[in-house]
Amino acid sequence: MKQTLPVANTAEVRRHARRLAARHPRELGLTLGLHGLAAISGLAAPRLIGDLVEGVQHGTTAAKVNQVVLVIAVFVIVQSLLTRWARFRSFALGEKVLAELREEFVDNALALPIGTVERAGTGDLLSRTSRDVDALSRTVRFAVPETIVALVTTLFTVIATMLVGVWILVPLLVMVPLLVISTRWYLKRAKDGYLRENAAYAQMTSSLAETVEGARTVEALGLYDERVRRTDADIRGSYLAERYTLGLRTIWFPVVEVTYLVPLVGTLLFGGWLHINGHITLGAVTAGALYANQLIDPVDRLISWMDELQVGAASLARLLGITDVADDREPTGRKPSGELVEARDVRFSYVDGRDVLHGVDLVVQPGERIAMVGPSGAGKSTLGRLVAGIHPPRTGSVTVGGVGMTELDLADLRRQVALVTQEHHVFVGTLRDNLAMALPHPEHERDDDEKLWAALEAVDAREWAEVLPDGLDTRVGSGQVALTPGQAQQLALARLVLADPHTLVLDEATSLIDPRAARHLERSLAAVLEGRTVIAIAHRLYTAHDADRVAVVEDGRITELGSHDELVARNGSYAALWNSWHG
Structure with missing residues (x-):
């Protein structure tokens, strides 16, 4: 199983929950106050019915009965209105908190070191952005408000019950040991169980994503049976994890259901015995029994939503966990003194003890064009990512203007160096939005359209962009106008022109464009990137x-460095590659 991203511990989850609550004291206070008033309104009926029974026992009038019924109806209506308002405020607060959690998660996810995400696999992060966010959404929208309602109602119901008489504590306290013991037993096992369930689901998602993305490779290498076995194993792991949590619920819920009956039955039996012996009135027994029965609903909701709270807490722990990832950047505030890029004795490994770069030295002068060639897996892309500041070296240094790439904050780094790979993304929105995000100022202005068209023209994309239905206002991305892989890559290169860094790392950036188009595009781009x-x-x-120079990378080392003509004349590895390619 792949290494997964960290998971926050219980203390961190509680601290974060307290911070969220502290951000909205007014809304939380109003919500609790409304629920309290609604609960108090609902407590009038049992006491009034108890008094009515007492009155009937000693003789009363129809007018008195009608009066009590009318008062009960008024309290019921008031309770309904307060409950509706209280729930509305609870759900509104829940939506606000959920929005904050989502925004925080997106910010934290975007700040993750790329190397960490690659080691963990996209499946883990994907399951957190989908399954865990959905689970937390249900918790914040429903479980938290319903739990608040249940807690407030339970508290006021218990107080009202005690006002009937201290004797009622006896049947109420009988259920407490069984409820506490069973709940502690459940909570002790539930969180870890739900964390295992979510981790198993993440593993299954990752495995399925790998199989789908690598479908052609699976077919070409005859890996169908092996991938099916792998998927079956992941599904079984997810099944076993879910069966464990289901097993906990099948034990806990029945025990809890039994405890609900204890206070009601105990109140009737104990209260009846006290009444027969003349210690309490029949009205007190009636009110006590009604309160005990009324207590079942909030306690049941509290117990039922507690399970959902465990699911939400596990999901929140996974969402908060990404904040525990150690940052591989250490901004010092220093500013580069120039544009010289240097790599000195660089060593790097994705796995401890297995370097993929071995003591690489490379100095790139401002304005110089360096081509890195070599066999697949030699370390070219890894070296390019270090030069672009994506990864820090294990040992050695990679600097621009005398400052380490990872000593610059990301915003400053991207003004210095930019990486464009064969991977690209078209965001859902207009073509203008997809381009304007690369401009230095955050807000796009219509005056910038000339810059956008110039950037598209620089990468030979203006012709197809002009024939789009709405030009720059054409909506592209998932579910909108589909761009071809070549067009999407030209869009990425146009962003590069707009971002205007002084150093560019192009990692096979034109690989998805046919050779003739790529050749033409690179010539056009060369004119724009002059200097x-x-x-x-x-x-x-x-x-x-x-x-200007060619660096031949083999087995994690630069084995040849010089101009094209120099390396061909040297008759080494590059000359062999050139002769083989040139025919």
Whole structure:
């Protein structure tokens, strides 16, 4: 099983919950006050009915009965109105808190070091953004408000019950040991059980995603049976995890159901005995029994939603857990003194004890074009990611203007160096939105349209962009106008032009465009990028032919470094690659 992202502990979850509550003291106070008033309104009926029974026993009039019924009706109506208002305020507060949690999670997820996400796998993060957010959504929207209602109602009902007479504590306290013992038994096991359930689901999601994304590889290598076995094992793991939590509920819920009957039966039996012996009135027995019966509903809701709270707490622990990921950046506030990019004795490993880069040295002068070539798996992309500041080196240093890449904050780093890979994303929105996000100022202005069109033209994308239904206002992305892989990649390159960093790392950035179009695009891009430092990683050697220098990367080392002509004349690894490619 892949390493998963961290999970927050119980203390962290409680602290965060308290912080959320402290952000909204006014709304929380109003909500609790309304629920309290609603609960008090609901407590009038049992006492009035008890008094009515007492009155009937000693003789009363029809007018008196009608009066009591009318008063009870008024309290019921008032309770209904207060309950509706209280629930509305509870749900409104829940939506506000949920929105804050979602925004915090997105901020924290975007701040995760890319290397950490890659090691954990996208399945874990995907399950947190989908399953855990959905579970937490149900908890915040329903479980928390319903729990508040149940707690407040239970508290006031117990107080009202005690006002009938201290004797009623006897049947009420009888249920407490059984309820406390069974609940503690459940809570002790529930959180870990739900965490295992969510982790098993994340593993299953990750496995399914890998199978779907690598479907062609699975088919080509005949891995169908192996992937089916892997999926079956993951599904079984998820099944066993869910069966465990279900087993806890099948034990706990029946025990709790039995405890509900104890106060009512005990009140009737004990109260009846006291009445027969002349210690209390029949009205007190009636009111006590009605209160004991009325107590069942809030306690039942409290117990029922407690299970949902456990699910929500486990999900919140997973969402908060990503804040425990150690940042691989250590901003110092220093500013680069120039644009010189240097890598000195760089070593790097994805797995402890297995370096993929071994003492790499590379100095890139401002405005220089470097092409990195070599066999697949040699370490070209890894070196490019270190130069772009994606990963810190294990040992050695990678600097720009004398400042380490990971010593710059992300905003400052992206003004210095940008990485464009063969991976790209088209965001749901207009074409203008997809481009304007790369501009230095946060708010797009219509005057910027000329810059957007210029950037599209620079990457040979203006022609197809102009024929879109609404031009820059055309909505693209999932469910909208679909861009081809080549167009999406041109869009990514246009963002690069707009971002205007002085150093560019192109990791096979034109790999999804056909060779003729890629050649034309790179020539057009070269004119726009004149004067910038460019580090291009590619298998197509015409990129190397046009570069100022070529770095040949083999087995995590730079084995050759020089101009195209120098390396061809040297008749080494590069010359062999060139002769093989050039025919």
